[in-house]
Amino acid sequence: xAKRIADCGMVTxxxxxxxxxDLDAAECGxxxxxxKTCPRCTQLTAELRRTVGLCQRAAKTPLPPxxxxxxxxSIRRLLEKDxxxx
Amino acid sequence: MRVQAVAFRFSFLVxxxxxxAEDVMQEALLKTYRHITRIERPEAFRTWLFRTVRNxxxxxRRKRVDEPAHMLSLDGQPAGGDSSSDxxxxxxxxxxxxxxxxxxxxNAWLGRRLRTALAGLAPVDRxxxxxxxxxxxxxxxVAEITKLSEDNVKTRLHRARSxxxxxxxxx
Numbered sequence: 001x002a003k004r005i006a007d008c009g010m011v012t013x014x015x016x017x018x019x020x021x022d023l024d025a026a027e028c029g030x031x032x033x034x035x036k037t038c039p040r041c042t043q044l045t046a047e048l049r050r051t052v053g054l055c056q057r058a059a060k061t062p063l064p065p066x067x068x069x070x071x072x073x074s075i076r077r078l079l080e081k082d083x084x085x086x
Numbered sequence: 087m088r089v090q091a092v093a094f095r096f097s098f099l100v101x102x103x104x105x106x107a108e109d110v111m112q113e114a115l116l117k118t119y120r121h122i123t124r125i126e127r128p129e130a131f132r133t134w135l136f137r138t139v140r141n142x143x144x145x146x147r148r149k150r151v152d153e154p155a156h157m158l159s160l161d162g163q164p165a166g167g168d169s170s171s172d173x174x175x176x177x178x179x180x181x182x183x184x185x186x187x188x189x190x191x192x193n194a195w196l197g198r199r200l201r202t203a204l205a206g207l208a209p210v211d212r213x214x215x216x217x218x219x220x221x222x223x224x225x226x227x228v229a230e231i232t233k234l235s236e237d238n239v240k241t242r243l244h245r246a247r248s249x250x251x252x253x254x255x256x257x
Contacts, residue, residue, distance in 0.1 A: 016244035051251040052219055054200060059220035063091050064195050070108070072090060 007034040011041045015048055090115060092221070093139055099196075099216050100143040102205060110146055114139040136217060137231045147209075203253035210234075211246035218243055 011031055017023050018031050035041045062068075093115055098107035117138050125131050193201060204212055213232060217223045218239075225243075229236045 013244075016247055017240065022240075047251050048247055051247055051254060054197075054254070055215060055219035055250075056222075058196055058200055059095075059222070061195060063095065067094070067104075067195070068091065 008038060008041055011035065011038075012044065015045060018045075019049060019052060089118075089135065093118075093135060096136060096139050096216060096221065097143060099204065099220070100140070100209075100213055101146060106143075106146050106150075110139060110142040113142045117142075132221075132223070133227050133230050136221070136223070136227075140213065140231055199254060199257040202257045203250055206253040207246055207249060211242050211249070214239055214242050215246045215250065 007030070011018075011034055014023060014027065014031065018028060023031070031041075035045055090111065094107060094111045097110040097114065098104060101107045101110055114135065118135055121134075122131075125134055204215070207215065210232065214228055217228045217231060218225070223231070225236050225239050228234075228243075229239045232239065234242070
Protein backbone atom coordinates (compact mmCIF):
# COMPACT_ATOMS: atom_id res chain seq x y z
CA UNK A 1 0.00 0.00 0.00
CA ALA A 2 2.80 2.37 1.01
CA LYS A 3 4.63 1.58 -2.22
CA ARG A 4 1.49 2.28 -4.22
CA ILE A 5 1.06 5.68 -2.56
CA ALA A 6 4.74 6.43 -3.19
CA ASP A 7 4.25 5.49 -6.84
CA CYS A 8 1.17 7.76 -7.06
CA GLY A 9 3.31 10.61 -5.79
CA MET A 10 6.01 9.79 -8.32
CA VAL A 11 3.46 9.75 -11.17
CA THR A 12 1.92 13.05 -10.08
CA UNK A 13 5.33 14.65 -9.91
CA UNK A 14 6.74 13.20 -13.14
CA UNK A 15 3.64 13.18 -15.33
CA UNK A 16 4.46 16.26 -17.38
CA UNK A 17 7.95 14.98 -18.09
CA UNK A 18 6.41 11.62 -19.02
CA UNK A 19 3.99 13.26 -21.47
CA UNK A 20 6.80 15.33 -22.96
CA UNK A 21 8.97 12.27 -23.49
CA ASP A 22 11.64 13.63 -21.16
CA LEU A 23 12.01 10.47 -19.07
CA ASP A 24 14.26 7.50 -19.71
CA ALA A 25 12.83 4.09 -20.58
CA ALA A 26 13.07 2.78 -17.01
CA GLU A 27 11.05 5.66 -15.57
CA CYS A 28 8.50 5.49 -18.40
CA GLY A 29 8.06 1.78 -17.73
CA UNK A 30 7.58 2.39 -14.03
CA UNK A 31 4.88 4.99 -14.66
CA UNK A 32 3.13 2.85 -17.27
CA UNK A 33 3.16 -0.21 -14.98
CA UNK A 34 1.79 1.77 -12.08
CA UNK A 35 -0.92 3.44 -14.20
CA LYS A 36 -2.19 0.01 -15.26
CA THR A 37 -3.06 -0.85 -11.67
CA CYS A 38 -4.07 2.59 -10.37
CA PRO A 39 -7.35 4.07 -11.65
CA ARG A 40 -6.56 7.43 -10.08
CA CYS A 41 -3.27 7.80 -11.94
CA THR A 42 -4.78 6.46 -15.15
CA GLN A 43 -7.44 9.15 -14.93
CA LEU A 44 -4.89 11.82 -14.04
CA THR A 45 -2.76 10.87 -17.04
CA ALA A 46 -5.76 10.93 -19.38
CA GLU A 47 -6.93 14.31 -18.08
CA LEU A 48 -3.53 15.93 -18.40
CA ARG A 49 -3.13 14.49 -21.88
CA ARG A 50 -6.54 15.93 -22.83
CA THR A 51 -5.60 19.33 -21.40
CA VAL A 52 -2.40 19.44 -23.44
CA GLY A 53 -4.28 18.22 -26.52
CA LEU A 54 -6.92 20.91 -26.14
CA CYS A 55 -4.27 23.65 -26.15
CA GLN A 56 -2.46 22.11 -29.09
CA ARG A 57 -5.66 21.80 -31.15
CA ALA A 58 -6.63 25.41 -30.36
CA ALA A 59 -3.27 26.54 -31.70
CA LYS A 60 -3.95 24.83 -35.02
CA THR A 61 -7.23 26.64 -35.57
CA PRO A 62 -6.64 29.60 -37.88
CA LEU A 63 -7.63 33.05 -36.77
CA PRO A 64 -11.10 34.13 -37.93
CA PRO A 65 -10.91 35.84 -41.37
CA UNK A 66 -12.14 39.19 -40.04
CA UNK A 67 -9.38 39.30 -37.42
CA UNK A 68 -6.79 38.28 -40.00
CA UNK A 69 -7.97 41.06 -42.31
CA UNK A 70 -7.81 43.64 -39.51
CA UNK A 71 -4.40 42.48 -38.36
CA UNK A 72 -3.06 42.68 -41.91
CA UNK A 73 -4.61 46.13 -42.46
CA SER A 74 -3.23 47.53 -39.21
CA ILE A 75 0.26 46.27 -40.00
CA ARG A 76 0.08 47.72 -43.49
CA ARG A 77 -0.98 51.13 -42.10
CA LEU A 78 1.80 51.02 -39.56
CA LEU A 79 4.45 50.13 -42.10
CA GLU A 80 3.29 52.87 -44.47
CA LYS A 81 3.70 55.42 -41.69
CA ASP A 82 7.13 54.21 -40.59
CA UNK A 83 9.97 55.67 -42.68
CA UNK A 84 12.49 53.12 -41.37
CA UNK A 85 10.69 50.20 -42.95
CA UNK A 86 9.98 51.76 -46.35
CA MET B 87 0.65 36.62 -42.60
CA ARG B 88 2.12 33.72 -40.67
CA VAL B 89 4.27 35.99 -38.51
CA GLN B 90 1.45 38.45 -37.95
CA ALA B 91 -0.96 35.68 -37.02
CA VAL B 92 1.51 34.16 -34.58
CA ALA B 93 2.30 37.55 -33.04
CA PHE B 94 -1.38 38.43 -32.76
CA ARG B 95 -2.38 35.12 -31.23
CA PHE B 96 0.33 35.29 -28.61
CA SER B 97 -0.36 38.99 -27.90
CA PHE B 98 -4.05 38.32 -27.55
CA LEU B 99 -3.65 35.39 -25.24
CA VAL B 100 -1.17 37.20 -23.03
CA UNK B 101 -2.95 40.58 -23.02
CA UNK B 102 -6.42 39.05 -22.87
CA UNK B 103 -8.19 41.58 -25.01
CA UNK B 104 -8.13 42.46 -28.65
CA UNK B 105 -7.39 46.14 -28.36
CA UNK B 106 -4.20 45.67 -26.36
CA ALA B 107 -3.25 42.70 -28.49
CA GLU B 108 -3.43 44.78 -31.67
CA ASP B 109 -1.27 47.50 -30.11
CA VAL B 110 1.26 44.98 -28.87
CA MET B 111 1.35 43.11 -32.16
CA GLN B 112 1.92 46.33 -34.11
CA GLU B 113 4.71 47.52 -31.85
CA ALA B 114 6.36 44.12 -31.71
CA LEU B 115 6.23 43.56 -35.46
CA LEU B 116 7.48 47.05 -36.19
CA LYS B 117 10.43 46.50 -33.91
CA THR B 118 11.01 43.11 -35.52
CA TYR B 119 10.96 44.54 -39.05
CA ARG B 120 13.42 47.24 -38.00
CA HIS B 121 15.82 44.73 -36.45
CA ILE B 122 15.37 41.78 -38.75
CA THR B 123 18.71 42.25 -40.47
CA ARG B 124 20.46 42.07 -37.11
CA ILE B 125 19.07 38.63 -36.31
CA GLU B 126 21.98 36.44 -37.30
CA ARG B 127 20.50 32.96 -37.09
CA PRO B 128 17.16 32.30 -38.81
CA GLU B 129 16.18 29.87 -36.05
CA ALA B 130 16.56 32.70 -33.54
CA PHE B 131 13.80 34.70 -35.20
CA ARG B 132 10.96 32.92 -33.43
CA THR B 133 12.52 33.42 -30.02
CA TRP B 134 13.21 37.06 -30.84
CA LEU B 135 9.59 37.65 -31.91
CA PHE B 136 8.07 36.05 -28.81
CA ARG B 137 10.50 37.85 -26.51
CA THR B 138 9.61 41.15 -28.15
CA VAL B 139 5.87 40.47 -27.85
CA ARG B 140 6.37 39.40 -24.25
CA ASN B 141 8.18 42.64 -23.43
CA UNK B 142 5.52 44.82 -25.03
CA UNK B 143 2.79 42.85 -23.25
CA UNK B 144 4.49 43.46 -19.92
CA UNK B 145 4.84 47.16 -20.69
CA UNK B 146 1.17 47.32 -21.64
CA ARG B 147 0.24 45.53 -18.47
CA ARG B 148 2.24 47.94 -16.34
CA LYS B 149 0.41 50.85 -18.00
CA ARG B 150 -2.92 49.12 -17.34
CA VAL B 151 -2.16 48.96 -13.62
CA ASP B 152 -2.10 52.75 -13.56
CA GLU B 153 -5.40 53.07 -15.39
CA PRO B 154 -8.78 53.17 -13.69
CA ALA B 155 -10.41 49.75 -13.49
CA HIS B 156 -12.85 49.44 -16.35
CA MET B 157 -12.64 45.76 -17.09
CA LEU B 158 -15.05 43.05 -16.16
CA SER B 159 -13.55 39.76 -15.19
CA LEU B 160 -14.88 36.56 -16.71
CA ASP B 161 -16.67 35.62 -13.51
CA GLY B 162 -18.42 38.97 -13.44
CA GLN B 163 -16.42 40.41 -10.56
CA PRO B 164 -14.92 43.85 -11.08
CA ALA B 165 -11.23 43.56 -11.82
CA GLY B 166 -8.71 45.72 -10.03
CA GLY B 167 -5.19 46.63 -11.00
CA ASP B 168 -3.33 43.96 -9.11
CA SER B 169 0.21 43.81 -10.36
CA SER B 170 1.22 40.69 -8.47
CA SER B 171 2.36 38.16 -11.04
CA ASP B 172 1.02 35.16 -9.15
CA UNK B 173 -2.46 36.38 -8.50
CA UNK B 174 -5.46 36.70 -10.78
CA UNK B 175 -4.42 38.81 -13.72
CA UNK B 176 -6.66 41.78 -14.48
CA UNK B 177 -5.08 42.19 -17.89
CA UNK B 178 -6.46 38.81 -18.88
CA UNK B 179 -10.03 39.81 -18.13
CA UNK B 180 -12.45 40.21 -20.92
CA UNK B 181 -13.12 43.81 -21.76
CA UNK B 182 -16.44 45.38 -20.97
CA UNK B 183 -17.54 44.98 -24.57
CA UNK B 184 -17.36 41.21 -24.40
CA UNK B 185 -20.51 40.95 -26.45
CA UNK B 186 -18.92 42.80 -29.37
CA UNK B 187 -18.67 40.77 -32.57
CA UNK B 188 -14.87 40.70 -32.44
CA UNK B 189 -14.90 39.37 -28.87
CA UNK B 190 -17.45 36.75 -29.84
CA UNK B 191 -15.31 35.79 -32.83
CA UNK B 192 -12.31 35.41 -30.53
CA ASN B 193 -14.27 33.25 -28.12
CA ALA B 194 -15.46 31.10 -30.99
CA TRP B 195 -11.91 30.80 -32.27
CA LEU B 196 -10.26 29.81 -29.03
CA GLY B 197 -13.24 28.42 -27.18
CA ARG B 198 -14.61 30.38 -24.28
CA ARG B 199 -13.91 27.49 -21.92
CA LEU B 200 -10.22 27.37 -22.72
CA ARG B 201 -9.97 31.15 -22.74
CA THR B 202 -11.58 31.31 -19.29
CA ALA B 203 -9.30 28.59 -17.97
CA LEU B 204 -6.16 30.24 -19.35
CA ALA B 205 -7.21 33.50 -17.72
CA GLY B 206 -7.08 31.75 -14.36
CA LEU B 207 -3.38 30.95 -14.63
CA ALA B 208 -0.70 33.19 -13.20
CA PRO B 209 0.65 35.37 -16.04
CA VAL B 210 4.06 33.71 -16.22
CA ASP B 211 2.55 30.23 -16.12
CA ARG B 212 0.08 31.20 -18.83
CA UNK B 213 2.89 32.45 -21.02
CA UNK B 214 4.77 29.19 -20.55
CA UNK B 215 1.69 27.15 -21.50
CA UNK B 216 1.12 29.29 -24.60
CA UNK B 217 4.71 29.01 -25.74
CA UNK B 218 5.07 25.28 -25.06
CA UNK B 219 1.66 23.87 -25.93
CA UNK B 220 0.32 26.30 -28.47
CA UNK B 221 3.44 27.58 -30.18
CA UNK B 222 5.37 24.34 -29.81
CA UNK B 223 8.59 25.89 -28.51
CA UNK B 224 11.18 23.81 -26.71
CA UNK B 225 11.86 24.16 -22.99
CA UNK B 226 15.15 25.86 -23.83
CA UNK B 227 13.44 28.42 -26.08
CA VAL B 228 10.78 29.13 -23.45
CA ALA B 229 13.49 29.58 -20.83
CA GLU B 230 15.23 32.07 -23.10
CA ILE B 231 12.06 34.07 -23.71
CA THR B 232 10.83 34.11 -20.13
CA LYS B 233 14.31 34.53 -18.66
CA LEU B 234 13.75 31.56 -16.33
CA SER B 235 15.92 28.49 -15.91
CA GLU B 236 14.92 25.36 -17.84
CA ASP B 237 14.19 23.55 -14.58
CA ASN B 238 11.96 26.39 -13.48
CA VAL B 239 10.12 26.29 -16.81
CA LYS B 240 9.53 22.55 -16.41
CA THR B 241 8.27 22.93 -12.86
CA ARG B 242 5.98 25.79 -13.78
CA LEU B 243 4.70 23.97 -16.85
CA HIS B 244 3.73 20.96 -14.79
CA ARG B 245 2.01 23.13 -12.22
CA ALA B 246 0.24 25.14 -14.94
CA ARG B 247 -1.02 22.03 -16.74
CA SER B 248 -2.45 20.65 -13.51
CA UNK B 249 -4.07 23.96 -12.68
CA UNK B 250 -5.42 24.30 -16.22
CA UNK B 251 -6.93 20.84 -15.95
CA UNK B 252 -8.76 21.90 -12.76
CA UNK B 253 -9.88 25.18 -14.30
CA UNK B 254 -11.24 23.42 -17.38
CA UNK B 255 -13.36 21.23 -15.12
CA UNK B 256 -14.76 24.33 -13.44
CA UNK B 257 -15.26 26.33 -16.63
